[in-house]
Each structure stands twice: as structure tokens, then as C-alpha cells.
Amino acid sequence: MGEYRAIKTIKLDEVFQFCDHYDSEPLSLSSSALKVVTDFTRRQPQVIMKDVDVDHALYMMINGHVRSKLVIDHDDTFLGVITAKDLTGRKVLATAQKKSLGRADLTVEDMMTKRFELQAMPYRLVESAKIGDVVETLQDIGQQHVLLVDDKGALRGMISASDIARALHMPVNILEKARSFKSIFEIIHDREELDA
Template identity: 65%
Template sequence: MSEFKLLNTTKLEGIYQFCEHYEGNPLSIFSPAEQVVTDFTRRHPQVILKDVDIDHALFMMVNGHVRCKLVIDHDDTFVGVVNSKDLTGRKVLTTAQKRNVSRADLTVEDVMTRKGDLHAMFYECVENARIGDILETLKEIGHQHVLLMDENQNLRGMISASDIARALHIPVNILQKAHSFKEIFEIIYEHAEVTA
């Protein structure tokens, strides 16, 4: 027997309108940035082991309704971030081809963004920031998310462009920035494939 109870539901026959009153103000780019933070002190971070194969990782993301997971090793040490695009995009085929292995042999570690290539900010910066400030920062660094650290440099949380887009009901397009000729080539090639 379950320790939870069933709640009453009702049919929606005859219901056509949305309510007009909001408790508080609806979110906008001027709202406090803390309202779109995934705070690890209140919610466990979404993590995945680095040696999980990419198909299983994608299955976990789809069924967990998440687009990004923090990658850890077997000692629970943070090593990087993987998102659903990493698991389904051109990066998978390029990596498999370079290593001369099949796609099924690739793991999360093979396609993740390593922590040394990620950006973070201290949580206290977010306490006085607006959502628009975070969007501007994400655009400047060319990343879909930024990690947040506490004063002891432990991971405290994360803000992602997709969370902001969902919260504000707006499209958010963060263009990837290149830092080397190799990255420039990869970005141009990837965008050419998308527009073809």
C-alpha cells in the first residue's frame, strides 16, 4: 500500500479561458536571475557517469526530460558537462570516425565538454543580477549554460539557456564561439550542415 494519497481531479468540459491574475509578476528578462537558477542546495544535480555509452545517456536524458547532465567519474568527481546535442550531433560521428570505432562504442566522456573548457561564476554574482544579464553573459561566452560556485569553489548550481527560454516562453539562440582555427572550421561546417 502506498504512503501517498490520490488527489481529486475533474473533467475540463466548459473550461475555455486562462486566469488573468498572477501571484507576483510574470518572469521577464528584468526579473532576478535567481529565479532561473538550478540550485544544488535545493535540488540534486543531474549527473551521469563518464563511461555510460551515448545511446544509454540519450535514453536517460529523454526519459528524464533534461537536456544537460553533469559528468562525474567513479569517485563522484566532476569532470564535465554533456548535453543532448553532444549525444546526437555531428560531434558523435566525427569522434567515432577519428577513433575508428563505431558510434555504439562511444561514451559520454568521448563527447562531453571538459570542465577546463567550461565557464563558471560565483553564486553571489547572480544574487544581484537579472535574467537579461545572464543571457548577455551566455551570448558573450558562447555557451548554453554557466555553472555557479559557492565561496568555497564547490559547484552550487547552474543556469542554462534552455531553462531561461522555457521560463520566459521565448526563443534563446546562443551562438557557439570559436577560440582556435580548428573550432572555427568545426562551427562553420556544423552550421553549413544545418542550413543545407
């Protein structure tokens, strides 16, 4: 790291207030949805290879301060999405037991939400939508994030409930929707763990 240098810091003992002017207006549910889009034309998507083991994947997410990554194979083909929640708790143990594997043998591919299970929105519709419309969509589909596709059918971006919550400085609660009896059990069990 010889080409970089530490920037000199100063003490804050005589600093008591914020500057007088903010560059942007505060966001609200009525603000443009584009304000909370992670646009892959401007920022490279967070990706992870399908064969990374679950412990290493979780380590990468925690140290990268991200909650989800797009899963790809060695040809850069999009396969699905993995979240930090997918890599912890009951789902990992249940998958290990089902596949007769130890936790250390599980990979991202074993735990990810597959592409065909995900929902997406056309980017062109997001351009005229409000943040509140996106929150309503996330609640409707019962997912923490939604992918965006361009007119050519390529992944253009993503919007997550956590990004919206950070931007609005308020909680955004999205309740997962169960798609099977097993999903109902997992959702109830996860909520009981949160309440404990």
C-alpha cells in the first residue's frame, strides 16, 4: 500500500454543530425511487461465486458490510441471490441435514435463492415510481430486495429494504411470504427466535 498515505486528522473538541447547508433534500416515501436504486451502470454489483463455502461467504459479507450478493458461476452467468440471513441459523442446519453434509461442505449454491424464485421490476417503470411504490412492491412480493431489468432483459440494478431504511432514516419492515408449508414453519421459527 505504498502508493497511499494516511490523511491527517483533527480533534473534535471544539466542533459542536453541523454545517449550514445540505446538498440534497431529505428523502421521503414520495421521493423518486431512483434515489434508492443500486444502478449497475454506475456501481459494480456485489457478486460471489457459487462454489464459495458458507462460512467464507458470510465472512466476506460481514467484512464487506453487505447483506446480499448476486451469485454467479465461472462464466459470469447470474444464478441467484444469497443473503447474510441465508448463511446463518436454521436454514443452514436444515440444508446440511437434508444433503447429509457438514456445514463446512455447504456452498453458496446450496443456500442461495435461485433466479427462478426471484422477482424483478422493469427499470423503465422504476424511473417514474416513488420510493413508497417500491416499499409497497417489496411488501407485496414478501422479499427484502427486488432486482431491476433493462429493456434488453439484462440485470440493471437492485433495490433493497435496508437501503430504503438507511435513506429514509426509518424502519422498513417487509414480512416474508411463505410459498410452502416448510416456508411457513421457517418464517414462524425465525420470528420466534427474534422475539426471544
